[in-house]
Amino acid sequence: MRITDIKATTVTVPLEAPLLHSNGAHWGRFVRTIVEVETDEGIVGLGEMGGGGASAEEAFRGLKEYLVGHNPFELEALRFKICNPTASLYNNRTQLMAAIEFACLDIMGKKLGVPVYDILGGKLRDEVPFASYLFFRLENEKTGDGEVRTVHQLVRHAADLKRKYGFTTHKLKGGVFRPEYELECYRALADAFPNDRLRYDPNAALSVEDAIRFGKAIEGLKNDYLEDPTWGLNGNRRVKEMVRTPLATNTVVINFEQLATNILNPSIDVILLDTTFWGGIRSCVKAAGVCETFQYSIGVHSSGELGIQLATMLHLGAVLPNFTFAADAHYHQLTDDLIKGGKMEYNEGAIKVPTGPGLGVELDREKLREYSELYRELGGYPYDRDPSRPEWFPLIPNDRWAKTPEASSAESAKERVTL
């Protein structure tokens, strides 16, 4: 079998509301690139990458000369063609490689009539549990709904998600407001859901000292881990020396070199594997094997996903023995998907691993057309800007926090009474 062509289509799919993070915001929609790898046997494989636009589509088209004529089963050879580590100093194609690897695994599964998890060693679980992934949100521009800023709004949002999807782990994406206020929010979640587990991720925005203060203040709560409380392996090592809660990262251990460094001189306890950041599902499986050897737990990270990327996360989660924490997904924040059958469903906080051949998802062509048109209409957005604070940009460590909502304390007290 040979690859004959590659197509890349940028789409944008609306979110319920704009999502705030430490560097800026997702401006009410995700922009993604949908990749289709074609073969001489008529089998088409699907891939997905974050971001998009003319330059991303051009980058995929630019790989045609590497791909056309290549056997999609020969993924190790493809890795060295596209991601040779020394050539990558000039041309880092890790995320492009990931999308192409997803498509090749999809082709392999379709050719063999087996799901991707069978190619990866077979599934250990039928479904993957997810965390609620709570964001501070701006209101939806059209409806005026969806704002999450106060403690009351946050706890109510978490309660809504728990009721709708059955989450029993709550992740607070912070790094937006001053740490004292986010601590108040985190404690309110612990009060509201005493039987559930919690995790906090300020996207590395805190100073080492603020991170230590935060970490010490939440000891005794049902924490999974503190995720990227501060920037860098050295910063996190200093936090780890002072805080008893495990630390996790999706920012400073995202390749094998960093993984080796972290094992030789530990900073991080839980490695959050991202099928895009690591260059594919197979790289994540390899990294999880290293982690298993040294008894590090792993999680499955979300860098924003539509159904194709979500399928890669589900197949990954299905095959890893040391996957001991609920995965993250932005998926429930989306209003739609472009796979056939619509959005995948949560049941008691988990999503079933697709069992069809390959990734087990199919493109809905009408939705692809609709959301690529929407992209052409709306264009991209700067991930590192916040539309509600046009002049603002953060420092690392940050001290330029968003204005704390004034109603928080009174509403918080009321919330404790009424829940």
Ligand SMILES: [Mg+2]
């Ligand atoms: Mg994170």
